[in-house]
Amino acid sequence: MREELQRLAKLPTRGEYLEIRLERKSFTFIRLQNGLLEKVRQGTEEGGYVRVFNPRTGWWFVTFSGWENLKERVEGALHSSSLLPRSDGGVVRGEPVHDTITVSVRDDFRFKLLKDKVDLLFYYAHILKETSPLLVSFTVEYKDEWREIYIANSDGSVISVEAPDISLKFVAVAKSGDTIEMYQNGVAEKGGFEVVQGQEELARGVAQRALDLLEAPPFEGGVCDVILDPVLAGVFIHEAFGHLSEADFLSRNERLQQMMVVGKEIASPILNVFDDGSVTGLRGSCKYDDEGMRTQRTYLIKDGFLVGRLHSRETAYLLRENPTGNARTVSYRFAPIVRMSNTAIEEGKTEREDLFRDVDHGLYAVEYIGGNTALELFTFSAAYGYRIEKGKRGEMVKDVVLSGNLFRTLKKIDAVASDFRWTQIGGCGKGAQVGLPTPTGSPHVRLREVLVGGRKHV
Amino acid sequence: MFEVMNLLKKNGLQGDLFTRTVHEKNVEYEGGVFKGYRVEETTGYGLRVIRQDGKIGFYASNCPMEGEKLFEKALEMSEFGEGALFEIPSYPSILEWKNFVDPRVENIDVRDMVELAEYIVSRIREEYPEVLVNLEITAGKEERSLYNHHEEKLNFARTFFQVAVVVNHTAEDDILEIYAERSWGNRDVDVEDLLQELKRKIDYSKKLCTIQSGKYPIIFTPQGALVLLYPLFYGLNGKNIVFGRSLLGDKFGKVIFSSLFSLLEVSHEPWTLGACPFDDEGVVTQKEKCIVEKGRLESGFFDLWSAARLQKTPCGNGFRTSYQDLPEPGFGTLRIKNGLRDRETLVEELEEGLIVDSVLGLGQSNIASGAFSCGVQLGFYVKGGEIQGRVKNVMINGNVYHALQNIKELSRDDRWVYGKMRLPYILVEPIEIEA
Numbered sequence: 001m002r003e004e005l006q007r008l009a010k011l012p013t014r015g016e017y018l019e020i021r022l023e024r025k026s027f028t029f030i031r032l033q034n035g036l037l038e039k040v041r042q043g044t045e046e047g048g049y050v051r052v053f054n055p056r057t058g059w060w061f062v063t064f065s066g067w068e069n070l071k072e073r074v075e076g077a078l079h080s081s082s083l084l085p086r087s088d089g090g091v092v093r094g095e096p097v098h099d100t101i102t103v104s105v106r107d108d109f110r111f112k113l114l115k116d117k118v119d120l121l122f123y124y125a126h127i128l129k130e131t132s133p134l135l136v137s138f139t140v141e142y143k144d145e146w147r148e149i150y151i152a153n154s155d156g157s158v159i160s161v162e163a164p165d166i167s168l169k170f171v172a173v174a175k176s177g178d179t180i181e182m183y184q185n186g187v188a189e190k191g192g193f194e195v196v197q198g199q200e201e202l203a204r205g206v207a208q209r210a211l212d213l214l215e216a217p218p219f220e221g222g223v224c225d226v227i228l229d230p231v232l233a234g235v236f237i238h239e240a241f242g243h244l245s246e247a248d249f250l251s252r253n254e255r256l257q258q259m260m261v262v263g264k265e266i267a268s269p270i271l272n273v274f275d276d277g278s279v280t281g282l283r284g285s286c287k288y289d290d291e292g293m294r295t296q297r298t299y300l301i302k303d304g305f306l307v308g309r310l311h312s313r314e315t316a317y318l319l320r321e322n323p324t325g326n327a328r329t330v331s332y333r334f335a336p337i338v339r340m341s342n343t344a345i346e347e348g349k350t351e352r353e354d355l356f357r358d359v360d361h362g363l364y365a366v367e368y369i370g371g372n373t374a375l376e377l378f379t380f381s382a383a384y385g386y387r388i389e390k391g392k393r394g395e396m397v398k399d400v401v402l403s404g405n406l407f408r409t410l411k412k413i414d415a416v417a418s419d420f421r422w423t424q425i426g427g428c429g430k431g432a433q434v435g436l437p438t439p440t441g442s443p444h445v446r447l448r449e450v451l452v453g454g455r456k457h458v
Numbered sequence: 459m460f461e462v463m464n465l466l467k468k469n470g471l472q473g474d475l476f477t478r479t480v481h482e483k484n485v486e487y488e489g490g491v492f493k494g495y496r497v498e499e500t501t502g503y504g505l506r507v508i509r510q511d512g513k514i515g516f517y518a519s520n521c522p523m524e525g526e527k528l529f530e531k532a533l534e535m536s537e538f539g540e541g542a543l544f545e546i547p548s549y550p551s552i553l554e555w556k557n558f559v560d561p562r563v564e565n566i567d568v569r570d571m572v573e574l575a576e577y578i579v580s581r582i583r584e585e586y587p588e589v590l591v592n593l594e595i596t597a598g599k600e601e602r603s604l605y606n607h608h609e610e611k612l613n614f615a616r617t618f619f620q621v622a623v624v625v626n627h628t629a630e631d632d633i634l635e636i637y638a639e640r641s642w643g644n645r646d647v648d649v650e651d652l653l654q655e656l657k658r659k660i661d662y663s664k665k666l667c668t669i670q671s672g673k674y675p676i677i678f679t680p681q682g683a684l685v686l687l688y689p690l691f692y693g694l695n696g697k698n699i700v701f702g703r704s705l706l707g708d709k710f711g712k713v714i715f716s717s718l719f720s721l722l723e724v725s726h727e728p729w730t731l732g733a734c735p736f737d738d739e740g741v742v743t744q745k746e747k748c749i750v751e752k753g754r755l756e757s758g759f760f761d762l763w764s765a766a767r768l769q770k771t772p773c774g775n776g777f778r779t780s781y782q783d784l785p786e787p788g789f790g791t792l793r794i795k796n797g798l799r800d801r802e803t804l805v806e807e808l809e810e811g812l813i814v815d816s817v818l819g820l821g822q823s824n825i826a827s828g829a830f831s832c833g834v835q836l837g838f839y840v841k842g843g844e845i846q847g848r849v850k851n852v853m854i855n856g857n858v859y860h861a862l863q864n865i866k867e868l869s870r871d872d873r874w875v876y877g878k879m880r881l882p883y884i885l886v887e888p889i890e891i892e893a
Contacts, residue, residue, distance in 0.1 A: 033701055037540050042531070043518035043782055047500065059494025065501045065520045085492045085572050118538045137702070180827075252489030253590055255628035333498065372819040372833055375633045377851060379819075379833065 002160070005152035008074050016078060017053040017091045017313070018154040019291065022067050023332040026110060027145040030117060032125045034137055042114065047332045052077045053314075058087030063333045090317035094293055096156030101287055103162045105192030109144045112193050117142060120196065124203045128172060131207035134214065136180075137173035138207070142196065157292045165189075165283060165437065167425065168196040170203050172210035181213035181398070183383065185367075188425045188437070190283050209384070218399035219385060219452065225362035226402070226450045227355055231423045232382055234440030235368045237273055238343045238428070240378040240406045245275070245300045245308075246326070246338040246430075247315035257319070262306055267410035269304040270348060277325050277341030283424050283437035284343075288325065290336040295325035301410075312338045330433040339430065344441030348416025355415050355446045362388040363452055365400050379403040402452055409447065417444040462505060462525035466607040472546040473507040473532070475605045476738060478781045482598030485571040490579050490591045495568055498598070502781035507532045508546060514539035518782040543766035547740055549610040555735035558728065559599065560644035563617035566597045574649070578623060581653055586660055592624040604740045612740055618731055618877070619647055625656060627663075632850070634663055636836060637681075637816060641877030643729035651873075659815065659836065665847030667839040668893065675811040675866065675887035676854065677804055677840075680873050682814040683794070683881045685832060689825040689858040694749065696764025696775070696787040703826050705859065706755060707768075713754045716865035718797065721750040724880075725774065725790030731877035732791030736774060737761075739785050743774030749792075753863075759787035796882040797868035804869055804885050806843040812891060813838040813845065814854060828858040853892045861886045 005020060012018045024046045031039040049063040050073045060081035062073060109117075121140045128138040147163040169186035185206050189195045228236060243249065250256035267273075277295030279285050289295055291313050298308050311319070312327035315338055327336035356364070364386040371380035382400040386393045420443040427435040466473045479501040486493045502520035505528055509515070515536025517528060579591045601615040620641040627634040636659045640647045678685060698704040706714075725743040727733055736742050739762050748756045760768065761776030764787055777788035805813070817832035834852045838845050869883035 036701075037538055038701070039784070040535055040538055041516065041518065041782060041784070042535055043504075044521055045502070045519065045782075046521045058492050059496075061494060062497040062499065064499045066522075080495075080568075084495055084568065085576075087492045087494070089491075089493065114534060114538060182824075252491065253626065253628055256633070259628075333500065335494075335496070370819075374818050374833055374835060377833070379853075 001150060002158050004070065005150060005158045008070060009152045009154050009156060009158070011074050012052070012078060012154045015055050016081060016154065017093065018074065018078070019051040020048065020070070020074065020150070020152045021290070021332050022048040022150040024148045025145055028109070028114070028117060028143070030121055030142045032121050032140040035122070035125045035129060037118070040118070049332050049335070050074055050077045051335055052081040053089070053091045054081035054084065055090065056086065057081055057084035058089060059335070060084060061335050089314055091313040092316045092323050094155045094157070094323070097159060097288065097292060098157065099159050099287065101159070101161045103164055103190070105164055107193040109164070109166055109193040110146050124170065124199065127200055127203045128170065128207050131204060132174070132211055134174045134176055134211055135172055135207055136175040139169070139171040141169040141171070143167050151288070151290065151292050153292050155292065159288050159292055161286060161288070163286070164191065166191055166193070166195050168199060169425070170206040172207045174210040174214050176214045179214055181210055183210040183213060186425050188283060190281060190285075212396060213384060213398050216384065216396040216398045219363065219397040221452050223449055223451050225359045225388070226447045226452060227359065227362065227364045227388065228445045228447070229364070229366045230419070230421045230442045230444060231367045232365050232380070233345055233442035233445040234343070234423050235371070236380060237345050237442065238340060238438065238440045239371055239373050239380070241273065241300070241410070242275070242340045242343045243373065244375070245310050246340070247309045247311050247319055247321075248338045251315040251318040260306065260309070262308065264306045265304055266306045266407065267301050267304045268413045270416055271301055271304055271410065271413050272299065272346035273301040273344070274299045274346060275310055275326065275340050275343045279342050282342045282422060282439050284341040284439045289327045290329045291327040293323045293325040293327065295341060298324045298326070310338050310340065312336060328436060330436050334433050337430065337433065339436055340428065340438050342422065342439045342441065344420070344422070345416065345443065345445060347418050347420035347443045350415045350417050352417040352419045352444050355417050355444055356388060356393065357391040359388045359391060359446070363397070363400065364388055364393055365402065376406045377404070378406055400452060402450065404451070409450070412447045412450060413445055414448045415446040419443045460525070460605055462529050463605050463607055463609050465525060465529045466507060467609065471507050471509055472607050473505060474546050474607070474740065475503060475505050476778060476781060477501065477503040477603045478778075479601045480598060482596060483566065483568065483571065484594060484596045485568065485575055487575050487579060487591065487593040490583060492572065492575070504778070504781045504783070505529075505532045506784060507536055508542045509536050512541040512543070513537070514542050516784050520781070542763070544762040546606050547762075548608050549604070549606060549612050549740045550742055551610070557615040558617065558643045558733055559615050560617045562645040563597050563619045564599050566645075571595045571597065574621070578621070578649065578653065582625060582656065585657065586625075588627060589660070590626040592626065594622045596620040602738065604738070606740065612736060614734055614736070616643055616733065618643060619645055620877070621647055621649065621652060623652065623656060625660060632666070634848070636660060636663065639876065641731055642874070643731060643733065643877065662838050662845050663836070663848040667847040667849055669812065669839050669849050669852060669891060671891060671893045673888035674891050675808060675885060676889045677801070677808065677811065677813045678884045678886065679813060679815045680875050680881035680883065681816055683884050684820060684875070685814065685817055685830055685854070686858050686861055686884065686886075687879070688820055689828045689830060690862070691789075692825045693828065694758040696758055696760035696768060696770070698826070699758065700764050700767045705826070705828065706758065709755045710757070711754065714859070715750060715753040715862040717753040718865050718868055719750055719753055719862055720748070720795040722793045722795065723747040723749060723789055723791065724793050727791045730791040730874065732789065734790050737776045737785070737790070738778040739776035741772050741774045741776060743790055747773060759789055761785045761787045791878050793880040794868065794872070794882060796870055796872045798870055799867070801869040801871055801883040804867060804883060805840055805845065808840045808843060811840050812849065813840060817854070830858060831855045849893070851893065855890045855892060861889060864888070
């Protein structure tokens with residue numbers, strides 16, 4: 001296959017950029033609902049795309065099932081691309097790369113019997129069920145997929161990548177009288193079946209947390225100091241800021257470019273934010289992006305200043321900046337677009353306990369239920385929280401909503417702790433491409449004088 | 459591959475093989491400039507088997523596979539499958555339906571699509587040179603087929619044509635995005651009507667208004683009405699009813715909404731994108747099915763699986779999201795019965811309130827309970843019967859099941875949303891607004 005791809009990648013003769021992706025996937029999805037097997041799905045999928053950027057016109061993209069007739073498809077795409085109307089785009093070219101990325105996992109889920117997978121889920125469902133009669137509904141969801149991908153392009157590159165992904169999720173719903181509470185958590189990794197084994201504590205914890213929420217009073221809201229835990233801080237920086245750093249958001253909008261000009265003081269001077277697709281082993285990592293560009297660490301905010309943004313070959317061309325290895329696709333059915341990989345707030349120097357010590361009256365907001373962003377405005381719901389009184393963590397509270405203006409909020413961060421950690425669960429959606437793994441990372445972060453709850457703005 | 463049905467028959471098993479093939483073309487413009495052309499040619503299939511003990515197995519793929527191997531894969535899965543209380547139906551042998559295939563869409567040339575896109579961009583830019591136009595035109599054909607263990611076969615094909623436009627206006631401290639779409643099964647998409655809608659929205663958006671938090675009447679546009687329908691669809695879903703996740707399970711036959719509210723499924727409506735003579739399980743759809751009649755809940759969405767468990771009659775509501783999925787409860791084409799007076803009259807009689815056209819965060823609240831809590835992405839403030847301008851940083855909160863009780867009026871004029879829901883303007887009072 002490599003030889004054939006290499007031959008095909010040489011077909012463009014009139015300055016076209018050609019990219020070929022072939023993908024083969026096997027997957028399993030199982031969901032238990034209240035101890036009943038609600039969904040079992042297993043299958044295989046094989047397909048690819050051919051994409052041409054013709055410098056005299058624009059992009060031609062064709063996606064197809066199977067790996068057949070590649071030469072005809074490439075020739076057809078090269079010919080057809082010349083018939084398109086004129087565009088103003090372009091692509092940054094790279095050096096030829098030949099590489100094979102293989103992954104070895106400890107316990108390969110492809111060779112597990114379906115029975116082993118199903119049995120494990122029933123075992124977890126039993127643990128959830130046994131926790132309390134107040135648990136009215138519980139879900140155990142399992143997903144694995146193994147992809148083999150070839151990427152070839154007219155730089156002369158041929159790259160093959162193996163990409164496993166496995167996840168397990170628990171959802172518990174507890175009910176008492178008219179109060180109904182839900183909590184969910186899980187694990188996800190680029191690993192083998194070992195990732196989802198031995199998660200009894202997580203299952204018990206999810207059930208217990210749903211029960212705790214029944215007892216917790218709602219947070220009454222108001223202006224106070226807020227400490228975000230690493231999960232919520234990570235999601236915040238991904239959703240509220242990271243998406244604005246994706247260059248396709250502004251590459252054809254000059255006014256937005258002025259609003260997000262590099263060098264602008266945008267946040268508190270202790271804030272550093274980066275995206276890094278080259279971190280070893282994370283779900284958002286790969287040595288190359290889906291356009292065959294090397295991934296790297298890209299600082300988005302340094303010492304409070306906007307210093308960079310995320311690029312594909314095309315947005316880098318349009319904005320005359322360097323590609324950052326952030327062109328990603330969810331599958332062969334879509335062209336790569338600018339996406340985050342692993343996005344994080346860099347760790348600071350403050351001890352975690354010191355973050356709390358200086359808070360007289362405040363809130364510790366933990367984990368994440370959901371949220372919306374509309375450009376500079378955001379609203380996030382924390383999964384739960386704790387009051388902070390005189391520097392000490394106190395009573396658990398629920399219904400914690402943080403809402404506000406991104407730029408004002410970024411300037412209210414006054415302390416960043418040194419306890420950095422990554423969160424791997426969850427996926428990101430953009431346009432029609434949903435479920436892309438985009439881990440987030442952060443230490444504990446403190447915001448001063450923030451209005452919480454009541455959906456008022458910060 | 460189709461010899462698999464013979465294998466099923468020989469082994470005394472039931473089953474169906476579903477295939478879906480899509481040919482799609484798409485032209486994209488960004489910032490008013492041609493960006494690219496996309497072609498999709500994909501196909502795939504899913505085999506469902508039901509063993510004699512009722513257990514269901516399923517296997518999906520898009521790789522060609524020997525019938526025997528496919529049979530084994532699906533059978534392996536059936537070991538753990540849910541027990542079916544239903545049987546795979548025998549397909550109707552004579553049905554007078556036709557495919558909804560428009561050769562003007564099927565054979566559309568990239569140049570035709572570009573020409574239309576250029577026309578739309580230039581019309582908007584002519585009048586509003588300060589805005590950026592992002593645009594997608596999609597044309598394609600979808601073919602579905604079903605084979606069952608009786609070795610019967612069903613086929614259905616349709617074309618689709620969609621135009622979606624996002625107009626962006628960025629000012630110093632304000633970013634405005636306005637969305638409008640038209641989707642239909644043939645080439646007769648009314649582009650002038652789409653341009654009119656965009657013009658109206660841009661003109662009304664020029665002025666920014668503020669509104670105080672409180673309870674107000676709200677007019678949901680056909681697009682905005684999805685705020686009310688999304689949680690309702692969740693409640694009507696037979697599977698959610700089986701699992702106790704719906705509040706509607708014990709409400710059939712009861713009046714639970716405003717008597718002005720009637721919801722129909724009209725899946726034989728020609729050229730709509732939900733039109734289909736049978737669902738993805740081979741169950742014949744109905745010409746007109748009443749879901750809500752004058753506020754009384756008459757029916758829901760039941761596939762074979764949920765209909766059997768709830769002892770309902772399946773009537774063509776089993777649909778598959780993709781070939782990789784087992785059928786789930788869904789719908790073809792829907793219609794909310796319209797009212798008597800024009801939307802202009804509804805606005806004229808509004809003392810103070812909001813028109814909601816699009817929101818952020820649809821379905822992110824606890825939709826099982828009917829709750830919605832959405833940021834208004836595009837909404838207009840009405841005072842003294844006149845649209846004053848656009849509102850910003852406003853949320854609407856409430857519960858769909860209460861809101862549908864509080865419908866005050868529906869407009870006479872309605873329009874198709876996503877080519878499969880014909881919806882009027884809906885006036886609801888009161889709804890809580892937080893600003």
